[in-house]
Amino acid sequence: MTAYVSLFDLFSVGIGPSSSHTVGPMRAAGDFVERLRADGLIDDALSITCSLYGSLGATGLGHGTPDAIVAGLEGLDPETCDPQRVHGSWSGLVPGSSTALRDAGFLELATVGIRPTISLGGTHTISMQQSDVSFEPYTRLPQHPNAMTLTAWGDESGLPIASETYYSVGGGFIQRHGEPTSSIQLVEHPLSFSSAAALLELCERNGVSIAEIAWRIESELHGADAVLERLDLIWNTMEACISAGMHSEGTLPGGLGVPRRASQLRERLEREREAGTGDHDTSTEWLHAYALAVNEENASGGRVVTAPTNGAAGIIPAVGRYYLDFVRGADRAGIHRYLLTATAIGSLFKSNASISGAEAGCQGEVGSACAMACGALCAVLGGTPRQVENAAEIAMEHHLGLTCDPVGGLVQVPCIERNAIASSTAVSAARLAMHGDGTHLVSLDMVIETMRQTGVDMSTKYKETSEGGLAVNVIEC
Incomplete structure (x- = not known):
């Protein structure tokens, strides 16, 4: 059994500016949504928060990481999405806005003070605003310097309904905590x-x-x-x-x-x-x-x-x-x-x-x-x-x-x-x-x-x- 990284993984079609800070986090966010869906939890989610650690926290803003996370939560895929759909996904999450209003060009019609929303996986509306993405550059997880934790919140109990930590290990590859890097093909x-x-x-x-x-x-x-x-x-x-x-x-x-x-x-x-x-x-x-x-x-x-x-x-x-x-x-x-x-x-x-x-x-x-x-x-x-x-x-x-x-x-x-x-x-x-x-x-x-x-x-x-x-x-x- 020998490690071999396939052409299909090593050369992936995506968007800029960074495979580890843009493409990887977008894939991680998409994976998180699919896990919520598979576990029957997606309709219970009211909001999602994300913590960016280490290098993701240090240079995430310049690399468009928050935009990528929101785009991934909304169901966009880096290989097929319109890159322009990604830009501004996070920066547009201001009170009184929603992705539906932004996409329709009616941001000025939103009521100021209403918590913004996104469409989780394109099917379920949740609350999300800029402050739900936090930057923690001085917290470095031992497994990899590019780490992020996504947490879904449900009722008012204050307890999360699901939480996953991902590592963006370079080249757009992601690794979920506790699992091997699935993109490396072990070829017999x-x-x-x-x-x-x-x-x-x-x-x-x-x-x-x-x-x-x-x-x-x-x-x-x-x-x-x-x-x-x-x-x-x-x-x-x-x-x-x-x-x-x-x-x-x-x-x-x-x-x-x-x-x-x-x-x-x-x-x-x-x-x-x-x-x-x-x-x-x-x-x-x-x-x-x-x-x-x-x-x-x-x-x-x-x-x-x-x-x-x-x-x-x-x-x-x-x-x-x-x-x-x-x-x-x-x-x-x-x-x-x-x-x-x-x-x-x-x-x-x-x-x-x-x-x-x-x-x-x-x-x-x-x-x-x-x-x-x-x-x-x-x-x-x-x-x-x-x-x-x-x-x-x-x-x-x-x-x-x-x-x-x-x-x-x-x-x-x-x-x-x-x-x-x-x-x-x-x-x-x-x-x-x-x-x-x-x-x-x-x-x-x-x-x-x-x-x-x-x-x-x-x-x-x-x-x-x-x-x-x-x-x-x-x-x-």
Whole structure:
């Protein structure tokens, strides 16, 4: 029995700005409602409160966590919802309002002083206001720094009718207290692997690529047609996100006044190309534009693919688009191999270390994504499994110790530029690995374990709390 994180889970379609602070809490709230329904308690609920602990309490406001919780309680799903329906879900809970009145545009007709309501699961009206979501950043539960407790209240006895604690463990994955992480698939399969060394041995014994190993496991889990459909959904969503970001202008929300840059960069590159005035290879600038576009969309709360987190969502799409635009012979089949290879590598990080910024710092987010994209690019460039493993190791090795210190608790500074630079690192490391035969001193398994240990040793103030680093040295204005 070996831990393997499926493509269907590692790459999930959701909304920005954070997989752990937005997508995870929305899923947790939805799960809580479904449990109330299954236990026959939903009609007894009069109100619901939520306590956000640790990193969720520290940077939840900047990440839109309260909005996500209310949206999840109302039955919205991050993969299918209109992102605009989520924004303002919590901030609109003021006396005299209700979600029904807000959606209808009749907020001014509400009677001031009436406690606001929401539609629980879309079927049952309960009372809820802003103060029902509390922030407790200095209370850290031992199981994970991203913790939240949802409590449903019934009659006037003062006793809850149900309460659950959830952990948002990164990448949109959630774990209910007392249960294992359900999204990690424990696969009984001849091609299961728990380490990069075991993965390489499987490739050599069977004479196949890393992508083929992942394909066989995914096909066993979901069926070949479903896997192909999912691969296309993931890539189509990634491309749509790039396009949206490349054609959007203005200033990002949140108060920092960060301007969108992807659109201007695209326009300049297109002008140079059309006029024939460019005197250098612009593939790196296009790569940067792709990554900036995705992360600007994420910062705006738009539709993104968690890959493997939202904070690092731009790297894998950017490098994949670079492959299509600048590698001779690139095609959709290559994109499938690219995503399958990235899945196998990402599974190792998720199973053996962490992809959570609140747990491991940004090395767990951007570092993991860079390694996934780097190894995947090496594979579609024609690299052997050992060259792919070497590429992923190079990429991760040079992200060790990277802190998560978002200014203002927003996924903007330094996160957006960091994705662009990590995309460049992924391409450089992949091409460097292609010049060798895969033989190297530090293995991918070694660097993943080092990342895990570094995350354990890292100070909490550098783990998505905005209590250290750039977050305290950059003046917000």
